[in-house]
Amino acid sequence: MGDEFAVSDEFFDGQTLRAASAALFGGADIGECIAIARRVRNGDLDSWHTEWFAAAEKAFALGEEAEAAGQGETARLAFLRACTYFRTAGIVYLAQPVDPRLPESLARQRDAFRRAIPHQSAVIVPVEIPFDGIMLPGYHYRVADDGRQRPTVILVDGYDGTVEELYFGNAQAALDRGYDVLAFDGPGQGSVLIEQGVHLRPDWENVLPSVVDWVVAQPTTDPERIAVIGWSLGGFLAPRGASGERRLAACIADANLYDMFDIAVSRMPAAVRGEIPDGNRVAIATVQTMLDTTMRRPTEGWSFRRGLYVHGVETGIDYIRDMRGYTLNGFAEQIACPTLICRGESDDVSETASLTFDALTCPKEFIEFRDADGAGGHCEMGARQLYLARAYGWLDAILQPERAVA
Template structure:
């Protein structure tokens, strides 16, 4: 089967309506207004129209932000740029045959986020290096004390622009936050492939924090979402500076032949071909990580998160010696249907473990 054939599912009858519906909670979790989401997605006639429609929504918000900035309305400008970043990011949720266009939209999301933070959090610092790029933010107010740090790691088709709510929850509890894109993610989608040994990426990101003021190198945690949950587990198992990890909707293992066409197509494009994608999927198995997972781990799962070919990370809660399970029965994948039921608890858990290690 050719790589291009993996995109044929985009033309299946009923796929567009199903994708719009299943993505609504994810868009809500990413901070998009659900009514705005419906206005953008309702006119779509084909799944092929998704990237352009979402990118156009991002452009409208970016233009509104520019007007607000020119009029001196800084908060409004920052909020509009942040919404633009979210829409540009959502444009990349479907595999796009035009990879150059997809890369440009990811770059637009990154730039909109830069402009949003310039208005909303001018102290935010760009942190980037070999195989990662992101933003370091510190809690507002209070003394410039040595803060714990939580790295936010995205998943298969995600990026740092998606998890504003996670970042804000951690900042509100006193942690500094570094939200990154890694290989094959976000602004690094073009020219790089997903990295199974993501602990190396996390290690380089932690290295880059060494000369930043007000951070405690002995209190570092990772929260990973979707495929990022697996990445967070590898970091907790292999990077000794990581002292705790939260895995949200992470996979325990993948079975390539059972995965939905959407997942296979996304991996094929991001890995650079079908054989590379199969090899990547075969590497994702937490079984070998369990003996090395000795730090506290919180496994966050939604009871309605069922994806063919994906074994959820729930077994890890029973296998790893310091793991706990937070199961929300009505939660879906990424628990966008249940934000109040998991995010405050997970943010408290992470910051609590880091505070206890002071």
């Protein structure tokens, strides 16, 4: 064993750590996650699904038994574990054509999470937000059913997350600190992608205002204290959204990136970088062949297969072409609210976060989480408590949630 968390396969190991990080709020057992991952055959996506799905069903059955026996807390935690494990089981099939096990895992994840809701102390209500002819599903979390206005955080997910996973990433942490929460799946995310067939779009300056409209319309929202928090790719989407929304009091970008296209090109062989995406045909064909070869590899090619599906394109070159719209160049300068930019020291996704920070003209802060603290990976998955302490410490100083709960 080297630096890996549980297994030697980099993709499987990262997803195991991601699942285990949900233990912080009852969504996993760390040892259980490691044991599940180590039963998976090396590089075998079907084996991964089989082991995690079986663990999810086992946890779900425990939840049903506990619920029937009137053991609410045991049921809550079992259903939350099942939620995480169902999501983890299906993530390997995030690609086109859609394997039926992907929508099944999504539906089972949602069912498990909603079975936990009656046993939660917070008020949690499934909602739908109208946007551009579709509905964005989400959850409205309230600290208490007392009718009081509180500050609200809007949670934006990433490339391959779901609205249910946002509970473990930020929602419960926000509730514990006195914030109400609105979490949602946007275009290209979760059920909006898998069940509605709507792909990702870069212009979240046109997406986020509809969500803020919904939040402001809630009688328990303090309209002067609304923040947006982006997680993973949401660390790009949230500030892009904030560039077109003046009602926000704060923005947090966790795992921020500045320009997706530039990052992709920088990882290509130096000899062809200048030809991407519309240059010499021979160079483009060479890159396409390279991408095709990578995509055929079960775990190494997962991120590219996911990208084609999420963006709704057919080829690797088309995927790179589509990335040109995913930039904060010219948008970061338009953000008016105080903004916190976060990155992990060893996270190559957020390696350009400092460019965003430099472009900001609003009040701003930059935090780099360190490997020495176990927090240097993508979205600080190995040390979320440290991230939550720093990020919400910054946000508390701006929104002062104690005014609503004192």
